Amino acid sequence: MPKSRLAAATLLALCATAATALADDEALKKLQGFQSTGGDPVIPQVDQSGKKAENLKALASKIKVPDGFKVELYAVVPDARHMAVGNNVGVVFVGTRKTKSYAVTDRDGDNIADEVKEFAPTIAKRNPNGVCFTPDGFLYVVEHNRILLFPAAEFFYENPDVAVEVISNEIVPKEEESFNHGARTCVVGPDNKLYITLGQPFNVTPKEKRPLYDKVGLSGIIRMDRDGKNREVFALGVRNSVGMAFKPGTSELWFTDNQVDGMGDDIPPGELNRATKAGQNFGFPWYGGGKIRTKEYEDEQPPAGVVAPEVEFTAHAADLGMRFYTGSQFPEKYQGGIFVAEHGSWNRTKPVGARVMFVKLKADGTADKPEVFADGWLDEKTGRYLGRPVDVAIALDGSLLVSDDLGGAIWRISKKD
Template sequence: MAFHDSLARAVALVGAAAIRWRRLQGQVQRTPAVGTAPQIPAALAQGRIPTLKMPTAQGWAAGQMPSAAAGLKVNAFAAGLKHPRWIHVLPNGDVTVAEALQQASGAPRTLFDHAMRATMRRAAALGESPNRITLLRDADGDGVAEQRHALLENLDQPFGMALLGDTFYVGNTDGVLAFPYTPGATRIAAPGRRLASFKPGGHWTRSLLASRDGQRLYVGVGSLSNIAEHGFEAEEGRACIYELDLRTQHCRIFAAGLRNPVGMAWEPLTGRLWTVVNERDGLGDETPPDYLTSVSDGGFYGWPYCYWGQTVDERVPQDAALVARALTPDYALGGHTASLGLCWMPAGTLPGFDGDGMVIGQHGSWNRSTLSGYRVVFVPFADGRPAGPPRDILWGFLAPDESVSYGRPVGVAIGPDGRSLLVADDVGDVVWRVGAAA
């Protein structure tokens, strides 16, 4: 472990030197690439000196919490969890939370892999996964869950959840499972039925979103690697969103070329599917930006060949036909923000947020000169599309000097009362509740 820590520090120092050199050359982008027409700088020359910058996970001190927008207050809906990542609110008001963590798989391939693993452990982003879904119940409606139950245990890096009728669906890293569910139950003991299988490893989260008619599930499956550096064969069936027919169990790729599509949500006016995507690393602070986009059936969004439309990534062997049909995303979210959480928030859910829009949990960067993300933002919509700059809902997860993180926001969901927002914080081990200040 001491060797790994020393190696991580050495690589970080080299990365810091690279950052200083880039600043001297005027190559560090200080204006975030955000919005429908972002200014994305040209890719930096890569492959020489890696950038590795990630804060140490510290957690929250007693009485410390994130900052909220004017008119809002924040409190711990549930604390003392173990790496809570994703949230699902059941019809009866119970809240289920997937507790899971990335696990090391296989031997490190390079010195940088060694350093990256050590850095991720220091940042509480790698370790033993709890592999559990916890049920939280706020029976008295005071905004704090007074009951906590282990709904499901011994899972395999669970993430996405969905309840349709009497079936509770879970997105394990290696596939989708279906469990029998009784309203009000606090534990599911029956074994799950496997409906679909996916390759584990790499980007391990498997988010789930039910169709409006309850007949299908949409499943987000990220890539194995950054830019298919392990070969295209290893990436088959990855970097896409699947559509799973629950009646026939037929599973097909709905949209592809999405490096790591995590959160998904429906936009109610048009009925379109939207997702947030984590883009590739190694091209600069803001190149390319992570993004929020609508997803078309059969659409191709560029990975790994190109980004933000048809900007070719010169590091990747090219396929001109696929580049030619790559779609441009709808809305840039800034470089390396690790935008993971996504939910639709109707107008008036929170005071001061008087229009409809999408809420995004930005987990935060590890690979740029000035850290980005580490906040929860709101993107306003009009006529079914993004319509304005993002607004902060929750921030303060990162120390001002960027040395430590108190927390990192991931999943977001509208609270059971319809007048609050729940946020999973996988470093602070808390589910935060954001509501009206008075």
């Protein structure tokens, strides 16, 4: 392409980006004032029939679960990542790492979704991965570097113009934005504060970056008041957590952590951690995972009191979303235990993961050894992923929902009748 045409194309692209940003700002202002944006009143829907749906239904029979359970396709949802289940109607809000989020509805009560719509389509989004509800029905959507709050989302989601409040336009410094490890997750704690995971963008944090990252909570978990005020760093030493949950009835925050790449097929292990108070350090970057030291920090003394993981998972299985089982449908064995979605390895000689793990808690509150609960998304003969679980959520009826961003689906695991 001639330089003049290249320059013109670049200018047009920049103008388009600026126009989109301006339109988004105007839309947000209108929505914050409970005004219409004038956008298309017809919300785009995702087809729940056809060849794709049939292929996904056929895959359900290949997913192995314990005796007494069954697997069904709950919904076709493109790029499905983290999920938040509404407190009343049970609408499932689904985040993605792209530019859309979705609202999934089971209107006829047959425990299979019959409608999947884009959520708040008049708002331009960037990596709206993190979704979570407050106990009183407010929905947070945490993007790569912005927090949005939707009051009563479960009741107003069928309008393309959904009331919104911008809680923060900057979670991390702009110069630290990165496509790597940029999917945020969130949860509202028993202290009524909003907690957000902030994965740092490197394999191992450069030493010169550490002071800034410690200050803002990159390589950690931050928390703030629900209106965005009084932000503080809750935990450090966390490489890239993409899943967390509070143990019901306690102030213990449990979270997964993805560990250092390039150290070999079998090290370091993935982690499930337990934070019992603010200010704890979980060892990264001095430790690549578990007790395995990183080469970059092997000559440095780790901080005093580093908290060891509760569970060490198979190396590079990519443990992401997690939930405590709070339903009543599953047998007693699963009551109060933890389900963890493993996304699957990308850099291992023999792929592992693409499954759902279960971790039972002991009488003293510590974690027992993990066990496989559901697998079959990885064809072990060919090494091909048929699906990649990202998150787990407990539906109102007590079944387990599993999101899959490769298949573009939500699976439902329930007890057989």
